[in-house]
Amino acid sequence: xxxxxxxxxxxxxxxxxxxxxxxxxxxxxxxxxxxxxxxxxxxxxxxxxxxxxxxxxxxxxxxxxxxxxxxxxxxxxxxxxxxxxxxxxxxxxxxxxxxxxxxxxxxxxxxxxxxxxxxxxxxxxxxxxxxxxxxxxxxxxxxxxxxxxxxxxxxxxxxxxxxxxxxxxxxxxxxxxxxxxxxxxxxxxxxxxxxxxxxxxxxxxxxxxxxxxxxxxxxxxxxxxxxxxxxxxxxxxxxxxxxxxxxxxxxxxxxxxxxxxxxxxxxxxxxxxxxxxxxxxxxxxxxxxxxxxxxxxxxxxxxxxxxxxxxxxxxxxxxxxxxxxxxxxxxxxxxxxxxxxxxxxxxxxxxxxxxxxxxxxxxxxxxxxxxxxxxxxxxxxxxxxxxxxxxxxxxxxxxxxxxxxxxxxxxxxxxxxxxxxxxxxxxxxx
Amino acid sequence: xxxxxxxxxxxxxxxxxxxxxxxxxxxxxxxxxxxxxxxxxxxxxxxxxxxxxxxxxxxxxxxxxxxxxxxxxxxxxxxxxxxxxxxxxxxxxxxxxxxxxxxxxxxxxxxxxxxxxxxxxxxxxxxxxxxxxxxxxxxxxxxxxxxxxxxxxxxxxxxxxxxxxxxxxxxxxxxxxxxxxxxxxxxxxxxxxxxxxxxxxxxxxxxxxxxxxxxxxxxxxxxxxxxxxxxxxxxxxxxxxxxxxxxxxxxxxxxxxxxxxxxxxxxxxxxxxxxxxxxxxxxxxxxxxxxxxxxxxxxxxxxxxxxxxxxxxxxxxxxxxxxxxxxxxxxxxxxxxxxxxxxxxxxxxxxxxxxxxxxxxxxxxxxxxxxxxxxxxxxxxxxxxxxxxxxxxxxxxxxxxxxxxxxxxxxxxxxxxxxxxxxxxxxxxx
Numbered sequence: 001x002x003x004x005x006x007x008x009x010x011x012x013x014x015x016x017x018x019x020x021x022x023x024x025x026x027x028x029x030x031x032x033x034x035x036x037x038x039x040x041x042x043x044x045x046x047x048x049x050x051x052x053x054x055x056x057x058x059x060x061x062x063x064x065x066x067x068x069x070x071x072x073x074x075x076x077x078x079x080x081x082x083x084x085x086x087x088x089x090x091x092x093x094x095x096x097x098x099x100x101x102x103x104x105x106x107x108x109x110x111x112x113x114x115x116x117x118x119x120x121x122x123x124x125x126x127x128x129x130x131x132x133x134x135x136x137x138x139x140x141x142x143x144x145x146x147x148x149x150x151x152x153x154x155x156x157x158x159x160x161x162x163x164x165x166x167x168x169x170x171x172x173x174x175x176x177x178x179x180x181x182x183x184x185x186x187x188x189x190x191x192x193x194x195x196x197x198x199x200x201x202x203x204x205x206x207x208x209x210x211x212x213x214x215x216x217x218x219x220x221x222x223x224x225x226x227x228x229x230x231x232x233x234x235x236x237x238x239x240x241x242x243x244x245x246x247x248x249x250x251x252x253x254x255x256x257x258x259x260x261x262x263x264x265x266x267x268x269x270x271x272x273x274x275x276x277x278x279x280x281x282x283x284x285x286x287x288x289x290x291x292x293x294x295x296x297x298x299x300x301x302x303x304x305x306x307x308x309x310x311x312x313x314x315x316x317x318x319x320x321x322x323x324x325x326x327x328x329x330x331x332x333x334x335x336x337x338x339x340x341x342x343x344x345x346x347x348x349x350x351x352x353x354x355x356x357x358x359x360x361x362x363x364x365x366x367x368x369x370x371x372x373x374x375x376x377x378x379x380x381x382x383x384x385x386x387x388x389x390x391x392x393x394x395x396x397x398x399x400x401x402x403x404x405x406x407x408x409x410x411x412x413x414x415x416x417x418x419x420x421x422x423x424x425x426x427x428x429x430x
Numbered sequence: 431x432x433x434x435x436x437x438x439x440x441x442x443x444x445x446x447x448x449x450x451x452x453x454x455x456x457x458x459x460x461x462x463x464x465x466x467x468x469x470x471x472x473x474x475x476x477x478x479x480x481x482x483x484x485x486x487x488x489x490x491x492x493x494x495x496x497x498x499x500x501x502x503x504x505x506x507x508x509x510x511x512x513x514x515x516x517x518x519x520x521x522x523x524x525x526x527x528x529x530x531x532x533x534x535x536x537x538x539x540x541x542x543x544x545x546x547x548x549x550x551x552x553x554x555x556x557x558x559x560x561x562x563x564x565x566x567x568x569x570x571x572x573x574x575x576x577x578x579x580x581x582x583x584x585x586x587x588x589x590x591x592x593x594x595x596x597x598x599x600x601x602x603x604x605x606x607x608x609x610x611x612x613x614x615x616x617x618x619x620x621x622x623x624x625x626x627x628x629x630x631x632x633x634x635x636x637x638x639x640x641x642x643x644x645x646x647x648x649x650x651x652x653x654x655x656x657x658x659x660x661x662x663x664x665x666x667x668x669x670x671x672x673x674x675x676x677x678x679x680x681x682x683x684x685x686x687x688x689x690x691x692x693x694x695x696x697x698x699x700x701x702x703x704x705x706x707x708x709x710x711x712x713x714x715x716x717x718x719x720x721x722x723x724x725x726x727x728x729x730x731x732x733x734x735x736x737x738x739x740x741x742x743x744x745x746x747x748x749x750x751x752x753x754x755x756x757x758x759x760x761x762x763x764x765x766x767x768x769x770x771x772x773x774x775x776x777x778x779x780x781x782x783x784x785x786x787x788x789x790x791x792x793x794x795x796x797x798x799x800x801x802x803x804x805x806x807x808x809x810x811x812x813x814x815x816x817x818x819x820x821x822x823x824x825x826x827x828x829x830x831x832x833x834x835x836x837x838x839x840x841x842x843x844x845x846x847x848x849x850x851x852x853x854x855x856x857x858x859x860x
Binding site: 001003004005006007008010011012014015026027028029030031032033034035036037038056057058059060061063064068079082083090095097099110111119121123124127128130131134138249252253254347348349350362363366367370373374376377378379380383384385 | 431433434435436437438440441442444445456457458459460461462463464465466467468486487488489490491493494498509512513519520525527529540541549551553554557558560561564568679682683684777778779780792793796797800803804806807808809810813814815
């Protein structure tokens, strides 16, 4: 339940998609790492907030208590701490596991790929953070997914907002996860959860509401920097100062047109400490005017400066910022688009079919195909002793093989091969 | 325990290795598929003989009872049956899981990659089987792993041997798994296990011993076809006839020099029904005359005509033959060899570092690098506001970046960039 096989057509599409993402990560100088699908349970505990209940645990069959990884960020932090790495730019494309009840029609699964790019190390503020946003912008543009917006916020600004609205610090995280729902439900519902479940005062909730419904650009940042209450809060002021710097860098990258400073963005995970962001595809229709699958967020990430320290015996921190591309949802869109276009993706790369027009020529086919393989040419033949020529050519048409290398009795006698262009039926002896 | 992280140098080496294997699979016209890491427990039960106790089970957290896949063959068979596919040539490169106590120094792990190529469908005898052996030959030759031999046998021949030696049919599978140990322990030990643990009569064991210690080529096949006892056994005769045909095809492929018909080869898994094979690297020393890691088998496979039928409600069979490349062991050898050679593998593909020689030029670097990224050029910069030029060039040398694009005050004023070849220190303005 919640998992799926990828038949060849889907696997080919996914390969194409993954390689577009990976080539962007490589363009930004990232190295690959790989970590096990299994992690110690204790590694994952306390990192995911409300997500914790979705962790898959392995049966205790003796030995260590294990779980399946929930994302690629916590394993990366564990890797950095274990190997005392303080400086690294890496990408990781792999499957993660969540014991969710996902809406598979919307491209959400219990087993799904994540494509992560992270920069670890102590650097000057907002330069790596800006690069992460540039990467999201490049990937979503390259894939031609239509119009999108990247929402940006900062946990320090949010916490500052909570503080000046009179929320006690112990309730910052629950308040945060409630604000995070603002993209799906109206403010009234969020407000009533804050007051009801989370126990905030109605006045605090109302004050929060005034802030978290704001969104804009540099102008909004400037306005909040002048805000009489917020500007008095140290955290908020730091966050807003960095946000301003971030917008300067994004202006140099020429991508502010797609960036929205959005105070309602909170992100569910506990480990973020600074900038957070999330890319959303905007409402769109395909050529047949059907509404496309509602996919929501297709990329997200942020800064997590405290996570690595949680795995270091001496608590040494390594500041990190990273982005995760939600490949499964993008895949759903591309799949739907491919279906609509009627285009058929080839699932193999075979260049030539080795064929024979008469009987008793299997040895000739085996010899020729062996020569082709040894020369690095992608070649197939039918696994029959005496297949009909028509069947062989039909196979080429069905699977998109462009050429047929035909050896008949005449060709064998003349020491040649007849090369046939399957589409045009042109033939040359060579 | 028994798993490992792959840091960038290892990940880069493994990527290189996997892409060599995948390009061979594609050369033979295979399509990719992907299946979940999780399978229903009932799917895996009864398919692996003595391996069953090594299956990782997931905790029962409600819902279906799950396990981690033990290989890629059973999921492939499950996939074929579920989707009623009767004809397919596919490859699958993915991790599998065995709760083993493996010797990690010999490249054996609890989580490891398998690279599988399989041909499913009803075809003329031994043509797909021969292709699987050709693939093993190509991959081991391409990777220049040194001398190797591919042992070939047939479950029907083995079962025929057991039958004519007086073993009851119920003991074929246990006898088989005992014979399989002949590559690691001497015949005397195998014999005593047969008589002791497996309950065969001493006479039967001795008769088996005479057969299973034989190995050779076409000559041995011919001799056994004349063997007064074996030739009377229907199964053995079929197996020997097909083995002869296989050798004919392998002769046309020009690879019989590396093939040994070896009656001791049994393979541990229950599901094989016909041809079985295993590639072994021959003893070798590296240039420093140290003995290389003892790796044993680096590829294996065989025919399993009954497995798909086990997953079909009506028991419809789909004959299959396939090969699995033991990538982890090959990886251990290549890693050791790389270490011995002192060669350093680049872990990134960055083509150019964007650098500045004076202070206050971060905006110029951000603008230039953004242009390079948008033009598809792999570019990095240091995440510092004002890095020293020497530090920037040092970073190029450390990470193998061949070029530095330098923008200083003069270049900005002239509207040019200074492109520096890091190794030769040559510079051009452009």
